[in-house]
Amino acid sequence: MTVNELVRECSFDVICLADGDREVKGCYIGDLLSWVMGRAREDNAWITIMSNINVVAVASLSDVSCVILAEGVTLDDEVKAVAESKGINVLCSQSPIFETALAVSGKV
Amino acid sequence: MSDELVFHFDIDGEDFTSAGQASVQIKKNLRQLGLPSEIIRRVSIAMYEGEINMVVHARGGKADVIVREDCIEIRLADSGPGIKNIEQAMQEGFSTASDEVRSLGFGAGMGLPNMKRYTDEMHIDSTVGVGTTVTMKVYFPVE
Ligand SMILES: Nc1ncnc2c1ncn2[C@@H]1O[C@H](COP(=O)(O)OP(=O)(O)OP(=O)(O)O)[C@@H](O)[C@H]1O
Numbered sequence: 001m002t003v004n005e006l007v008r009e010c011s012f013d014v015i016c017l018a019d020g021d022r023e024v025k026g027c028y029i030g031d032l033l034s035w036v037m038g039r040a041r042e043d044n045a046w047i048t049i050m051s052n053i054n055v056v057a058v059a060s061l062s063d064v065s066c067v068i069l070a071e072g073v074t075l076d077d078e079v080k081a082v083a084e085s086k087g088i089n090v091l092c093s094q095s096p097i098f099e100t101a102l103a104v105s106g107k108v
Numbered sequence: 109m110s111d112e113l114v115f116h117f118d119i120d121g122e123d124f125t126s127a128g129q130a131s132v133q134i135k136k137n138l139r140q141l142g143l144p145s146e147i148i149r150r151v152s153i154a155m156y157e158g159e160i161n162m163v164v165h166a167r168g169g170k171a172d173v174i175v176r177e178d179c180i181e182i183r184l185a186d187s188g189p190g191i192k193n194i195e196q197a198m199q200e201g202f203s204t205a206s207d208e209v210r211s212l213g214f215g216a217g218m219g220l221p222n223m224k225r226y227t228d229e230m231h232i233d234s235t236v237g238v239g240t241t242v243t244m245k246v247y248f249p250v251e
């Protein structure tokens with residue numbers, strides 16, 4: 001399923017959608033950035049509650065297809081601008097991490 | 109020696125909220141060279157972990173990425189406090205990161221293990237009070 005389709009199916013909010021046609025394959029959940037870099041796979045959706053600028057770098061370096069911020073977490077305008085310039089897809093889920101993961105489950 | 113390509117970066121140790129820019133830049137450079145995406149991913153993640161370490165543990169440093177015929181070499185050098193016990197530092201979960209660094213999502217003690225995992229060769233040279241040099245190599249797959 002593509003990021004666009006995931007947004008629609010799970011009713012996520014869009015924070016920035018740089019490449020909505022990108023395919024999502026699998027999912028990784030975590031807030032500790034070195035764990036994410038060690039364990040997340042290319043094209044995963046990454047669910048986290050972290051929202052600082054380093055999240056953008058980690059998303060870019062680990063080639064995840066999108067970042068899903070759980071618990072209604074959003075990005076500062078400055079961080080959002082960097083995410084846009086780096087071509088990172090960032091979505092927002094109003095639900096806690098577990099419910100967010102359940103929503104994604106079976107779709108990617 | 110003939111076809112080496114060297115990218116050099118000075119890593120600023122002042123602002124660790126926005127650290128990692130050299131690694132993001134290197135990823136772009138390697139993409140422009142048309143290298144295999146898996147190689148680029150391994151190199152840029154390993155470099156990012158090392159870059160962050162230099163910023164949060166060693167007040168910055170220098171990074172060189174050398175693209176050769178058969179491999180990519182990453183050299184990171186700092187004049188920070190050095191690592192007292194390298195074997196201990198290499199263990200998953202070992203970290204001396206401050207609370208401030210941890211609040212940004214670092215400090216899991218997984219950086220050095222990731223660098224080892226994503227590269228084919230890794231060597232740490234460190235002297236307490238003098239600094240740390242980390243050298244890593246990722247080889248291109250042979251057809
Ligand atoms: N360049 C360096 N200079 C001085 N000490 C270092 C350096 N790099 C690593 N260390 C030491 O080794 C420890 C382990 O490093 P490692 O990268 O594995 O974990 P971390 O940086 O603490 O956390 P993480 O990388 O998961 O965010 C660090 O906490 C620090 O004590």
Ligand SMILES: [Mg+2]
Nearest residue numbers: 157161219220
């Ligand atoms: Mg580290």
